[in-house]
Amino acid sequence: FFFFVRFERRRILPNEPCRGVLVSIQSSRRPEMSHPAHRLGVLERHLAGTSSAEKATISEHQTSSGVRTVSVAVLGASGGIGQPLSLLIKSSPTLAACVSTLKLYDVAPTAGVAADLSHIDTLMEVEHYSGDAQLPQCLKGTDIVIIPAGIPRKPGMTRDDLFKINAGIVSNLAENIAKHCPTAWTLIISNPVNSTVPIASEVMRKYNVPGFERRLFGVTTLDVVRANTFVQQHIGGHGGRGNVNVTVVGGHAGITIQPLLSTVPSFNWNRRPTAGEQAALVQRIQEAGTEVVQAKNGAGSATLSMAFAAVRFLSRCIDARLGESVVECAYVNWNGGRGFEFEGDRVAFFAGPVRLGTDGIVSSIEDWKRGLSDAERAGLRGALKQLKGEIEKGRLFSTSQK
């Protein structure tokens, strides 16, 4: 997916300052289909080049009749990912059309970030909450919770080394979500995702949150974004066609990340990569996170690209919540709790393409299993072995928290 920043000129009279309005974190895949209101204008716009559609969108939003909006809470909003993520949400008019309130929460102060963002000229309320005591207030009435909270990796650390600290953080946040906004969608970024999602799952189960399996996601979109980028780089500027969208399955750490190059249709490639090239691409995608940790040399892990990927996934979740049928890769309770099976192995949690609807996951998609290459089968085998251990680690942490 290409996500572009678009500043739209809105001009009322000649020679007035054309107020650029950052149009959207706009996916080129879905020009204006993102929001029901925008569908009005797609064809009109192609034909007439006018913006009557925008006018309709804006007035619909103003009257707020029939256009549903959601509230979004960012837990960890003052952090390295939280700040650019909040910026991308607040500055997008497409999201402003469907997000009524952006709630910023962190254990650190959030008043400054909120004041900063509140000056941006889009129609989205910004609220701030800081400290554990304010968390319930923040979560009440929230529709979608996105969690970048936690400590980042330093060189030499694996995502697992973060486990103890981030496990506790996610466990606490999940408990509050279960208590104060049990119907919200929960999008977890905090690493190690392979374990923190099972932890959150156990917490929700403990609090008997009905149907939570449908609404709990580990955000693996950055792996998809990286896969798309590296594949596109491999294809280069000549001959390869169109936007690349790679299906990435498995998990969100090291060899559990399984980018399926077999899902890239042939017309995207100028020439199919050799087995060696494919293996190199897969390895690069798997180690991309570590690449950034090394490059930052102690100053953190990927923040800007993570914010980008997270807002892509968040906006697709909002689309789904508001009625569109969406397919995205995410790390979830697979197949309604039945788990993912492959060559005799079974895991309860798995990352893969899922269909989303208004109430969360509609179905887990497995048709890509049929087209796997031998290398991909081997990769998936290895991924499942590691994933099992990481899921179990999360589950044990949760049960030990009683």
Add this chain to the structure above:
Amino acid sequence: EFEHNILISNMFAATMNSSCTPCRQTTSNANRACRNSKPTTIARYAGFKSVGAVEFAGSKIASRKTTAASASRTACATATVAGFKVALLGAAGGIGQPLALLLKMNPMIENLAVYDLADVTPGVAADLSHINTPCKVTAHKGPEQLGAALAGADLVVIPAGIPRKPGMTRDDLFNINAGIVKSLVEGVAANCPNAIVNIISNPVNSTVPIAAEVMKKAGCYDPRKIMGVTTLDIVRANTFVAEASGLNVADVNVPVIGGHAGTTILPLLSQATPSVTVADPAAMTTRIQNAGTEVVEAKAGAGSATLSMAYAAARMAESVLLAKSGEKNVVECTYVESNLVEGLPFFSSKVVLGPEGVAEFLPLGELNELEMAGMDEMRDLLTKNIEAGITFANS
């Protein structure tokens, strides 16, 4: 603009399948065009979509410039980018990082040079390089690499410098930031003298005259090209005025003139569109003037506005690049060398941007009593700020 780049992957195949007219690939595009289609001349993005009653006769949206590289691609290539190079000086900082993210997402930018002194600079570039947009990111750490960062740049954006702490005025930053801007603009003069320069580093009232003097000394000063970014004041004015008047902020446009510090910020509430009656214009003016300080206080020592500044700077960069690619009627308020007000050689006002930077100054228009008083009040301060800059540059 990328409507023809509809994703056609087997996983995301749309329910509505038709075939693209020229190449018979399955496409979900209602126009029966697939990613193989050449871009149309009506560039849908970044276009002038006039909302409201007024249509502009002849305001045809120019097609975007394509570089030789993209022209040589096959018809079925990936996204055609307008192909500008932007150098971001100070990219590892509080404003620089989110700004770099927004620029990386801008489809008009083909190359983004990320420059800073900080150790984390290569890390920021590596981070950004994973984002799947066509813009290529290069990292440049340290003064030895400034030349490479600037070579061939069409636009240079400078957020470099230290931010305010509570109790500081923008002037307190002066000595440090003045030196930073001076050396960076010397680099611009040496490496990309024809580039447009957007200066964010405070105090803008002084750093822009410094930049002008540096370019003059190097013999390559083009007053159309050295601009101070005051867009954040407009953004803030829009937000506060919309809030106060109950209008949709997306429709509100408030011009802000003068400078970019305290009382030199003069919002023209009387010229706001649509016209608004603000209950207490003096209080509103003060709020807009102190908005920056509001954030410095709220951050309690953790810095000044970063995210909203990145947003505003990205908007300004986009306006500049739009104008560079031939779009007409791109209007922004910006702080440049100006003859508009006697006695003030640098002044922020509405300008029409063109391929070489500032193309035309729009008249200030009618100022009401309060605004005239504001003009009188700021003159001395702004003159002082400008002189401080010029003196520093010549010392």
